[in-house]
Amino acid sequence: LQGTIALAYDRSAFYRASFAQAGLGPNDVTCLEDLQKFPFTDKKILRQRQEAVPPYGDLVCVPVEEMVYLSASSGSTGVPTASPFTWADFEAWQDYEARLFWSSGMRPHDVYCHALQFTLFVGGPDVVGAMKLGALSIWAGTVPSERLLAIFQTWRPTVTWTTPSYAWYLGETARGQGIDPARDLTIRKIFVAGEPGGSIPQTRQRIEELWGADLYDYYGLSDIFGACAGMCEAKEGLHWAEDHILAEVLDPATGTPVPEGERGELVLTSLRKKARPLIRFRTGDIVSVTTEPCRCGRTHLRLNGVHGRLDDMLIIRGVNVFPSDIETVVRKNPDLTGEYRLVVTEEKHLAVLTVEVEHVEGLKGGLESLADQVRREIYGVLGIRPRVRVLAPATIERATHKAKRVFDQRGT
Template sequence: MIFNREMETLPREDMEALQLKRLQQSVRHVYENVPFYREKFAEKGLTPEDIQSLDDLKKLPFTVKKDLRNNYPFGLFAVDQSKVVRLHASSGTSGKPTVVGYTRNDIDNWAEIVARAIAAAGGKPGEVLHNAYGYGLFTGGLGLHYGSEKLGMATVPVSGGNTERQIMLIEDFKPTVICGTPSYILNIVETMEKMGKNPQESSLKYGIFGAEPWSMEMRHELENRLGIKAVDIYGLSEVIGPGVAIECAEAQDGLHIQEDHFLVEVIDPETLENVPDGVEGELVFTSLTKEAMPVIRYRTGDVASITHEPCVCGRTTVRMSRVKGRIDDMLIIRGINVFPSEIENVLLQIEELEPHYQLVLTRKGPLDDVQLNVEIDRDVFYALSGDLNHDKIKTIARDIKRQLKNQCFIAIEVNILAPGAIPRSEGKAVRIIDKRKAASV
């Protein structure tokens, strides 16, 4: 079953007509109900009547995360508080969190969006879905939960953590779909293997992974060790939550955007101009159906590209590439720009390593310094009697540096650690440890 096949295969002209109608409604909604947007429109000399085509989207102002924080908690809401039925918020690691609200209709639309996504990924009514995304203010857990139920799947709201218990539930409830961050699902796989179990013998057939950038090599690692087909899901709370886009199980080649609910652009983050299909830039989303807190041209900070090319699955929706990283996560190592996911792609091709790493940023005088921590493969470690000073370890370190130089064009110090030395994640993986501020104090 493909959920809402008619909407996902609309001819381009019909989809764009629907998008324009909904864009005009959304622009008028924020103009009439959100002082922040009314002021931003006035600065540009705009009114809702100026939006007569999808090309007019470029006339509208951008929204950035700082705008959400400056209007904390409810300043960007477009409906009366009495119509808001749920609140979510970011983790708020620096200052106030970003807060988003949902009306009953928003919740229903979100459930349908995620149901479509799960169906595209291989989920089917009557089967079981194991949801290892965190529940709470984070949108991941509840977002997948409501979509799974909407599709008609029996949903296991296990959340993150308590890994051995998760393994027991997978064995006993026999889910066909598992959802979570790729780093935590890898943690589950490793724990299964330590318990003497074969992950490939589980009932799982499909994995829906996201909430952190992950490489193609990580996909292959998870697929090979779990015996599943793994797809990437994309979303962010400021736009609605998970389900904004997802890969289809048939192609696993670009994430289908739910275009009847979201308009996507890709811009050059320096010039703020739109870039052509296939060119990487910053993803920008405009919500078309959100009632409680619509966003206009929200700059996500995520780096990707889009394509209008048709997909083998038959869907006609625009696809976005897998997110390469966040603009603010990009590292500059001796003048070379690189994302952690590019480093991961290299590391997971080296058989002598476990699929875990961390980048430690420090400062030496006026310059930033980067050290890469990796783990040696468990079998190699035991074969060398746990000697991390062995010549074999030094050879592997040199090979890592050579591969990173050849593929990422960076020179970086490599520190090889024992298996299990890098902390495992029960949610989003911590790939970057920034000690620069501490070093400058």
């Protein structure tokens, strides 16, 4: 940590000015608690500094001659922000990916099909981690579903990586083609990231039943490196890369630490990255953590899961509602397909939440009684009674990457 603070101060004009404004310098870090005195960074700052000092911004700490790889955010919430790597950064990152894959049970005899996007996406190069482990690796990328299923049938991979929504969609697509994923394909491990679903037991169970495979949740972000936490074979939370990234869990409103196990915003400080270290980076992700040792024997901090993003959080009658809270209810009900969306409107200056779900084919009960059941179960979890609309099967559009769950129609 001291080395990272010193590097940022010595080589980044932004950090030097930011620290000076706070009256701080490299010598002001003598223990972990001292980090709390330093100012935050966030996506807005990265974007502003990249625009002010193009093309990479003034948080970078190495010349372009030392950069060997560049990823970028999707730009879905603004201008894409670049994340550069030196060769040492890249090697350390992929060494960690190999460690993570091993902890999830991948071995050199496995055949791994990498079904993540390669174009600027930080998850793309993680196939190198599988190769470092010794697994035969297929660089599939985000090909059409029919082609990916053909790859599965032809080269018979045992492991793949995608998003929870796409794992669900691909399994349904396979069944639509007369392919039983659990019987006719050889996928036995699925890594997922990009959405909270992999840590929601009800979602994980239904995808595992669809594929006849074990599902492991991963967490990563483009601003530091690919997957920096993931489930081991015990599936009791996501082991954090504490030797690479220091994690704080803070109250989003006050910026102070929350008690262990309570929800807060994940704030990260890189410990080894040289190209562009990040100090107290506010991710916008709401998580909870535990320091209890895992059944597997590993002792690193574990995420209990990513509960949602601050920008996806709804406040309904004073209650904080994340899509993942609703997903817990929807995915465990056998009379529902598992797809859902949240529609927010306004009536008499109050936010009104409508949960739209789909019933399965051949539903035996009535739609109103099913809606009442879902409403009661949501009340049991959240203490609110939203409106519930039960739609016909296949009404809600399926996602081939990250699913959009919240449709805020206030003011439209």
